[in-house]
Every structure is written in structure tokens, then in C-alpha cells.
Amino acid sequence: MRxxxxxxxxxxxxxxVFRQYAGTRPERIPALRADSLVLPARxxxxxxxxxxxxxxxxxxxxxxxxxxPAGSGxxxxxxxxYRAKCAACHGLQGEGPQNRLVRNPQKPKExxxxxxxxxATTLFDYIRRSMPFNAPGSLSDQEVYHLTAFxxxxxxxxxxxxxxxAKSLPAVSMPARPLFVPDxxxxxxxxx
Amino acid sequence: xxTAAVAILKTSxxxxxxxxxxxxxxxxxxxxxVPGTPPGEIGTRSHFEKxxxxxxxxxxxxxxxxxxxxxxPSDLHFERHHNGVPAIDPxxxxxxxxxxxxxxxxFTLADLKRFPGVSRIAFLExxxxxxxxxxxxxxxxxxxxxxxxxxxxxxxxxxxxxxxxRPGASWFLAEGGDAALMTRSIPVTKGWDDxxxxxxxxxxxxxxxxxxxxxxxxxxxxxxxNVKWLRRLELGDSPWQTREETSKYTEGIRDGKIRQFSFDMxxxxxxxxxxxxxxxxxxxxxxxxxxxxxxxxxxxxxxxTNGGKTWAIAELQEPVLDxxxxxxxxxxxxxxxxxxxxxxxxxxTGYTQPTMQQLLAxxxxxxxxxxxxxxxxxxxxxxxxxxxxxxxxx
Numbered sequence: 001m002r003x004x005x006x007x008x009x010x011x012x013x014x015x016x017v018f019r020q021y022a023g024t025r026p027e028r029i030p031a032l033r034a035d036s037l038v039l040p041a042r043x044x045x046x047x048x049x050x051x052x053x054x055x056x057x058x059x060x061x062x063x064x065x066x067x068x069p070a071g072s073g074x075x076x077x078x079x080x081x082y083r084a085k086c087a088a089c090h091g092l093q094g095e096g097p098q099n100r101l102v103r104n105p106q107k108p109k110e111x112x113x114x115x116x117x118x119x120a121t122t123l124f125d126y127i128r129r130s131m132p133f134n135a136p137g138s139l140s141d142q143e144v145y146h147l148t149a150f151x152x153x154x155x156x157x158x159x160x161x162x163x164x165x166a167k168s169l170p171a172v173s174m175p176a177r178p179l180f181v182p183d184x185x186x187x188x189x190x191x192x
Numbered sequence: 193x194x195t196a197a198v199a200i201l202k203t204s205x206x207x208x209x210x211x212x213x214x215x216x217x218x219x220x221x222x223x224x225x226v227p228g229t230p231p232g233e234i235g236t237r238s239h240f241e242k243x244x245x246x247x248x249x250x251x252x253x254x255x256x257x258x259x260x261x262x263x264x265p266s267d268l269h270f271e272r273h274h275n276g277v278p279a280i281d282p283x284x285x286x287x288x289x290x291x292x293x294x295x296x297x298x299f300t301l302a303d304l305k306r307f308p309g310v311s312r313i314a315f316l317e318x319x320x321x322x323x324x325x326x327x328x329x330x331x332x333x334x335x336x337x338x339x340x341x342x343x344x345x346x347x348x349x350x351x352x353x354x355x356x357x358r359p360g361a362s363w364f365l366a367e368g369g370d371a372a373l374m375t376r377s378i379p380v381t382k383g384w385d386d387x388x389x390x391x392x393x394x395x396x397x398x399x400x401x402x403x404x405x406x407x408x409x410x411x412x413x414x415x416x417x418n419v420k421w422l423r424r425l426e427l428g429d430s431p432w433q434t435r436e437e438t439s440k441y442t443e444g445i446r447d448g449k450i451r452q453f454s455f456d457m458x459x460x461x462x463x464x465x466x467x468x469x470x471x472x473x474x475x476x477x478x479x480x481x482x483x484x485x486x487x488x489x490x491x492x493x494x495x496x497t498n499g500g501k502t503w504a505i506a507e508l509q510e511p512v513l514d515x516x517x518x519x520x521x522x523x524x525x526x527x528x529x530x531x532x533x534x535x536x537x538x539x540x541t542g543y544t545q546p547t548m549q550q551l552l553a554x555x556x557x558x559x560x561x562x563x564x565x566x567x568x569x570x571x572x573x574x575x576x577x578x579x580x581x582x583x584x585x586x
Contacts, residue, residue, distance in 0.1 A: 039308065042354055046303045049288050049296035057288060057424050060365055060375060063433050109558075111439070116450070119433045126435040129373040133275060136371050176450065180442070183454040187487040187541025191554045192445075 061125040065170035068124065069141040072165035075158070078150025081143050085132050094154050098133070102154045114155030118180045120172035124148045145169075243268055246332055250274070251318070252401075253336025256482065257464045262509075262517045263313070264339035266394045271401045272318050272337060274436075275372035278421055282397075282405040287389070291364070291427035294356025301405050304391060307346040307354075312388070312411065315340040315484045315517045317457050319414035319441060322564035327571070327579035331464045334568060334580065338484070340517040341402075343409045345390035348383040351425075357383075361427040365434075366408050369423035376417045377431035378410065382455075386411050389422065412486030412515035413455045414563075416441050443560030450560075457486030459545050460565035461493055461520070461537035471576040474528035479506070484517045485539035492538050493520040499532040499569070500547075506535065526572065532581055534569040548583040 061067040083092065094102030094112075103114035113123060128144045130136050139147070149164040157172055158164070164172075185192050229236050237243065245252040245268055252271040254264055264270075271277075282301045290296035318337035323329060330336075361380050368374040378387075390409040391398060398404040403420030410417050416436055431437065431453070442452040461483035466472045483493045489512055494503035506520040520535065536545040548566040552559055569581035 039350065039353065043307060043350075045306050046297040046299040046354065049290055049298045053288055053298055054290050054296060057367070058290070058426065059373075060367070060426065060432055060434075062428070062430070113439075116439060118438050118450075122433050122435050122438055125375075125432075126439075129375070130275065130371075130435070136275065136373070179448055179450045180438070180452050181445075181449050183451050183456075185454075185456065187456070187539065187543045189542050189544070191543075191546040191550050 059125075059129060061121045063119045063121050063170060065121060065166050068121070068166035068169060070166070071141050071145050072163050073142065073145025073147070073149040074163055075146075075149045075153035075160050078146035078148070078153070081146050082150050085139075085143075086147070089133060094151065101151055103156065112155065113151055114157060114175065116176050118174050118177040120148070120152060120157070120174055121170055123151060124169060245270070246336065247271070251337065253332045254339045256331035256336055256338075256462070257467050257470065259464070259482075262340055262482075262511075262513075262519055263394065264341060266341065266396070266399050266402070269316075269339040269341060269393075269399065269402055270318065270337045272320075272415060273370065273401075273420075274374045275370055277400050278370045279400065280369060280405060280421055285405050285423075287406060287422060287424070289351060289355045289425045289427075291425075292358040292361035292429065293427050294358065295354075297355050299351070301391065304346050304389060304406065307350050309344060310347050310388060311342055311344040311392075312386075313340065313342045313511075313513055314409070314411040314515045315457075315486075316409070316415055316418060317460075317484075317486075319416065319454065319457065319562045321415075322561065322566070324580070324583040326582055328468060329580040329582075330468050331462050335460070335462055337415070338482075338517070340484075341393045342395065343388055343390045344392035344395075345388045345406070345409065348387035348389055348408075349385075351389060352380075352383055357427055360429050362429050363427075363431050365424075365426040365428065365432050366417070366419040366422060367424040367426075368403075368419045369421040374419060374436060375432065375434040376419055376436055377434060377453075378408075378417060379455075380427065382410055382413070410455075412457055412488075414441065414457055414486075417455060441562060443562040444555070444558035445560075446554075446556040446558075448558065454563050455486075457484075458563060458565045459483070459485035459487065459490070459537045459539040459543050461535040461545055462568050463495075463533060463535050463570055466533075466572065466578045467570050468578050468580050470578055472526065472572065472578060473576055474526050477524050477526050479522040479524055479533060479535075481520055481535050482517045483508075483520055483535065483537040484515070485537065485541075485543070486515055487543065488540040489514050490518045490537055491540045491542075493518075494536050494538075495520075495522040495524070495533065496536075497524055497526075497531060497533050500534060500567070503536070528574055530572060530574055532569045532571050534567050534581075536567045 089098040090101050100112050103112045104110045127147055145164050152158045153160055243255055243258050254268050254270045285301045287299045321335045321337035323334050363377050366376050388409040391406050393402055406422050407420040408418050408422050442450050445451050463479055463481040465480045483490045493506040495506045496503050506522040509519040512518050538544045545567055571579045571581050
């Protein structure tokens with residue numbers, strides 16, 4: 001045991017990253033707990049990602065609107081696109097058969113954009129990356145804005161005349177937003 | 193017999209050996225004289241063994257009742273996809289890490305394999321892994337969306353150091369390269385803790401259905417966060433609120449609240465023998481099954497053979513690994529009268545697998561369908577049939 005500890009601290013001292021931990025017990029050194037080997041600061045494996053590499057794939061959108069592209073949309077234009085590209089699976093009024101998208105007045109608790117989605121930005125992000133299911137990635141940013149406006153309008157969340165853009169979309173108030181809470185369970189004898 | 197003789201003729205050596213041996217030499221009643229498969233490029237399962245997954249359009253379930261060990265054969269690992277399985281060429285595969293890092297980097301598959309590696313055996317379970325409602329359900333039907341493998345890859349912490357994660361980064365987005373470009377937000381702490389960028393499963397490259405060539409593997413965490421066909425990690429300072437962490441993979445709890453980021457898989461167990469569709473005879477029965485916890489190790493498994501009135505300790509088969517399926521067994525003498533048998537696990541945080549009634553009492557009438565891990569009962573009929581004891585909660 002003593003020998004291996006000695007060996008380990010020798011290695012630690014020789015590695016530049018771990019100088020700051022000289023004299024610290026090995027199990028107290030964070031890097032050693034995560035990794036069993038003494039690692040160099042970097043391996044210099046991989047090539048730098050260029051702005052073009054990142055731009056090609058970086059399509060995600062944050063709840064504050066970060067990542068939203070230029071352009072704007074409205075529910076009227078959205079309806080025409082929806083009928084052509086979405087209604088076959090989601091129904092003319094967003095009633096299904098595939099995932100119901102529009103709030104059902106008869107069943108107000110059914111999970112829909114209007115009753116269950118906490119952020120309007122998620123809708124733009126998801127339609128752009130994953131829909132239509134049979135041709136994901138085929139929509140222009142413009143079409144996605146229109147479709148997002150149409151679905152928010154159909155759920156009664158924006159006016160029929162509203163214009164959606166990178167500023168107004170994150171500001172749309174979503175009824176389910178206050179309902180969401182993060183998991184606070186950490187094990188132990190409680191069932192929650 | 194003619195067919196068996198044809199099979200062996202495939203290799204030239206066997207052909208030489210067999211020349212002149214009359215087909216009538218192979219006696220049907222002597223298994224020693226019935227040729228099986230010759231040495232091959234890949235092994236085969238005995239054609240007497242019918243191990244099959246149960247597929248739907250979006251998932252496929254592991255035949256838990258047919259397993260004898262803790263490792264799920266890779267071709268029988270459960271599947272859940274959000275828009276099919278992509279065919280990714282490993283030669284052009286790349287992983288981009290960017291966002292709140294000092295150095296955005298592109299890694300090829302060969303790059304990832306050059307880093308110091310790590311392997312661990314751990315389960316992977318879909319958080320929507322519960323079915324009930326009728327008696328004719330097997331363990332595969334009830335909870336076949338859990339499987340276990342040895343996962344090999346590079347620690348995410350190693351890559352985090354490589355790109356220089358900035359101190360303020362608290363979440364990262366993991367994006368898959370499937371048609372859905374599926375995304376989940378993951379706390380950076382998990383990346384430093386035990387996350388693996390996995391390129392191998394049970395000693396060989398990942399199966400396409402498991403994310404070939406690279407997936408994120410988060411020990412103990414709900415299946416969906418273990419993003420397959422991983423192509424991009426973006427470091428940031430808050431979650432992205434993607435569709436899979438808002439509209440899906442969230443569950444109704446009390447007071448109309450909706451719980452999200454329920455990452456840990458709660459401790460769970462199930463008896464896989466005797467279980468539907470098996471039948472049993474009175475006498476000695478070794479009750480066997482699987483137990484696991486996403487929060488740590490299985491501490492104990494208890495068995496009830498009288499509908500939950502009393503419980504006795506089952507034997508745990510080594511190895512009992514952290515965040516891993518463990519096998520348990522319990523020897524029991526059945527006198528042939530109708531009874532319900534069930535198992536319940538306690539993990540090393542002290543959490544004991546609840547009943548459906550306990551879950552309902554805790555989460556309320558709006559309880560969602562995710563993260564359900566109730567004690568599962570099997571009804572033994574005097575005629576030897578074993579039936580699922582259905583739960584009703586909706």
C-alpha cells in the first residue's frame with residue numbers, strides 16, 4: 001500500500017496538471033477520482049472545430065431564444081403549410097391520429113402543446129429538427145416560423161394576427177410553464 | 193439426416209472426412225452422430241433456442257424470462273428509437289464538442305479510440321418501461337425495455353479536459369445523428385462523474401440499434417438520456433428544454449405538477465422464473481430474477497410467496513455491481529395451492545421498491561406513465577400456470 005501510494009504521488013508530481021495537488025492524498029484529487037490514470041493536461045487528439053463545422057450542426061434553440069434564426073411567421077401562412085405537410089399524420093385540426101398537437105376542449109387534461117408544453121421555443125426547435133416525420137430537416141426556417149405560429153394559434157396561445165420572430169417567440173406565455181418542477185429525489189426510504 | 197450431411201459438407205476438410213460415409217450412418221436416435229454446424233465465421237445459437245425480442249414500430253423488448261445471466265446478448269438488447277436507426281459510416285463519423293469550452297474540437301472515431309479507455313457493466317433502462325393490465329404478460333412484456341452490457345469507450349471527463357470546459361458550464365446538450373436529431377440536456381456534473389462516450393458493447397463495436405458507432409452512456413440514468421449515434425455535445429449554462437425533456441419523459445405528480453429531469457432509474461426487481469408463459473409443477477422451485485438500481489448497488493432482494501404477507505431474503509448472485517442488473521434466487525417448496533409470489537429490492541441508499549398503491553399514493557391520481565417500478569406479482573394456479581397479477585392505475 002505504502003509503495004503504491006509513493007509511486008502514485010511520484011507520478012502526480014511529475015505530471016504538470018497535478019502540481020497544484022502535490023501533497024494531497026490521492027483520493028482527494030478530483031482528477032484521480034474520475035480517472036484511474038494520471039493524465040496529461042491534454043492529449044492533443046482531434047482537430048479544432050471550425051466555425052463552419054459548428055454552424056452546420058448547431059441548430060438548437062434555448063428558451064430565451066438563443067439560436068433562433070432571422071425571419072418571421074404567422075398563423076395564416078402556417079395553416080396552408082400545415083395542411084400540405086403535416087395534416088396527413090396530425091389531422092386537419094391537429095387532432096391526430098399521430099400525437100395530438102392541439103388542445104382538446106372536451107379533454108382539457110390531454111397532453112398537447114397548449115396544455116403540456118412549458119416553452120414555445122421547443123416547438124420551433126422540434127419542428128425544425130424532427131418534422132415532418134417522413135422528411136425531417138426539409139423545412140425552411142421561414143416555414144418553421146409559420147408552422148409554429150399556426151400551432152400556437154390553434155392552441156389559443158397567440159392572436160391570429162400575431163407575427164412570430166426571434167423576439168416574440170420566446171415571449172409567448174405557455175400555460176404549463178408553472179407546472180414543471182425538477183426531480184428532487186435523491187434515494188433513501190421515501191417513495192415520491 | 194440428408195440436411196445435416198449437406199451442412200457438414202460445407203468445409204473441404206469435413207468433405208474429405210465424410211467422403212464415403214453413407215448417409216445412413218447418421219443415426220437419428222444417437223445425438224452424438226448428428227452433425228451440427230461446422231466451424232464458422234460467426235457463431236450461431238442452437239436452433240433449439242428461440243430467443244427473440246418483441247418489436248413494435250418504435251421499440252423492441254428483451255426476452256428477460258429467457259436469460260440466465262446478467263449480460264444481455266447484444267442482439268437481444270432492447271431498442272427504442274425516435275425515428276429509426278441510421279446507417280452511419282464509421283470512416284466519416286465525427287463528434288463535435290463546442291459551446292462553453294476553451295477549444296471546440298472535432299473527434300473522429302479513431303480519435304476517440306486513441307484516448308485512455310474505460311469499461312463498465314451497467315444496465316440501461318427506458319423510463320417508460322412498464323406494462324400491465326392483463327394476466328397473459330411475460331417479464332418481456334411488462335419490463336423488457338431494460339438490458340445490460342459491458343460498455344467501453346472514453347470517459348466524458350477525459351474529453352471535457354481535452355476541450356477545456358469553462359467553469360460556468362453547468363449543462364450540456366447531447367445530440368444524436370438519427371433522423372430525429374434527438375436531443376437531451378444533461379448536467380455537466382454527470383459528465384465529470386461517470387459518463388462514457390461508448391464505442392463498444394460486450395467487447396465489439398456497438399450494434400446499430402444501440403447507437404453505432406458512438407453513443408452517450410450515463411450509468412443508472414433513464415434510457416433516453418443515453419443519446420445514440422452521438423454527433424454533437426454543446427456546453428452551456430442552462431438546459432435547452434428540448435421536446436424529449438418537456439413533452440415526453442416527464443411525469444405528472446401531486447398538485448398538478450409535472451416532474452422533469454427525473455434522471456435516476458429507481459430500484460426495481462422482477463421474478464423472471466416462474467413467470468408467464470412458463471408452467472410449473474409442485475415441489476421445489478428456484479425462484480429467480482433480476483434486480484437493479486440507478487442510484488447504486490442492490491443491497492437486498494426479498495421474496496414473498498404469500499401475496500406480500502411475509503418476506504424472506506433472497507440470495508444475490510455475485511457480482512453485485514453498482515448500477516447494474518443483479519441476479520437473485522430463492523429456493524422454495526410449492527405445495528400446489530394458489531398463491532402470489534413477488535420480489536422487492538432495496539438499494540444501498542435505503543430505497544425499497546414500492547407497490548403500485550404506494551406509487552399512486554405518493555404521486556397522486558395524475559401519475560404519469562414514466563418511472564413506474566412497482567413490485568410485480570405472479571399468480572401460481574394449482575394447474576401450474578403462472579399469470580401476471582395485473583395492476584390497475586388508470
